[in-house]
Amino acid sequence: MATTKLGFIVQRTPYKSENTKLALTHAISSQSVEVYLNDGDLVTADIAFVGDGVLNCLKNQKAMEKYGLTSTESHIKNCLLLDLNVMVCKEDLDKFGLSENDIVMDAEEFGADMTVKVVPFSEITKMMEDVNHLLFF
Amino acid sequence: MGKLTIGCFSSLVGSMSLDFSVKLASAAIEKGHKVDFWVSGNATMLSIKGQRAFKDYSALMKPVQELMGKGLSITACEACAEARGYHKDNTIENFKRHSMDWYLASAFDADRVFHIGGE
Numbered sequence: 001m002a003t004t005k006l007g008f009i010v011q012r013t014p015y016k017s018e019n020t021k022l023a024l025t026h027a028i029s030s031q032s033v034e035v036y037l038n039d040g041d042l043v044t045a046d047i048a049f050v051g052d053g054v055l056n057c058l059k060n061q062k063a064m065e066k067y068g069l070t071s072t073e074s075h076i077k078n079c080l081l082l083d084l085n086v087m088v089c090k091e092d093l094d095k096f097g098l099s100e101n102d103i104v105m106d107a108e109e110f111g112a113d114m115t116v117k118v119v120p121f122s123e124i125t126k127m128m129e130d131v132n133h134l135l136f137f
Numbered sequence: 138m139g140k141l142t143i144g145c146f147s148s149l150v151g152s153m154s155l156d157f158s159v160k161l162a163s164a165a166i167e168k169g170h171k172v173d174f175w176v177s178g179n180a181t182m183l184s185i186k187g188q189r190a191f192k193d194y195s196a197l198m199k200p201v202q203e204l205m206g207k208g209l210s211i212t213a214c215e216a217c218a219e220a221r222g223y224h225k226d227n228t229i230e231n232f233k234r235h236s237m238d239w240y241l242a243s244a245f246d247a248d249r250v251f252h253i254g255g256e
Contacts, residue, residue, distance in 0.1 A: 029237035036242030133250040
């Protein structure tokens, strides 16, 4: 039995590219990876939004209304529903004049218990040191 | 020898990241390492057969097929490919197609993961 920890670092802005969606969908796929692994083996996914990437977390996104696409906000909520660890860099939020009130923090309507954690960058660095592999999006 | 998992998300044409990734895979295989190669997003363009080699565009089908002959395991994200109209019947022979968990499963026992992001 072994666990491999992956860190997904999202640093790009939303909707300008596919990067954030791919980060979140790949992270979500950690929930079905067992089909390829031996019994008891696991892959875990931690997600951190840093730099311009914190803009992905703005709430009340209108992607479905404007583009006919599932919003990044909805993907983040799905991550919470699946109990993935989602962190947002506090310093980078501050740079944009944003606070917890401006971003998606939970997915209660999805039935999720997990919440987004707004943390100092030092805590994200700690996660990055703790994982086996880092994936930058 | 080790196992490398390379994930590339950049397009075949319009970026040199995929060229770099294939060269990296080639160098690793030449040294005797096992390489799993995952293409997702725009990089799934690499999986289409019938690519024509022009001097002005990256042409990677031939080197990829040669690497596959040397043991390269290469897989395209099925959803990313289908979203772009790249279907199974138009995929290079032995170029696999799976869901995203294949990449994470490959990373599970990789000694190194080289994640080369998209545009």
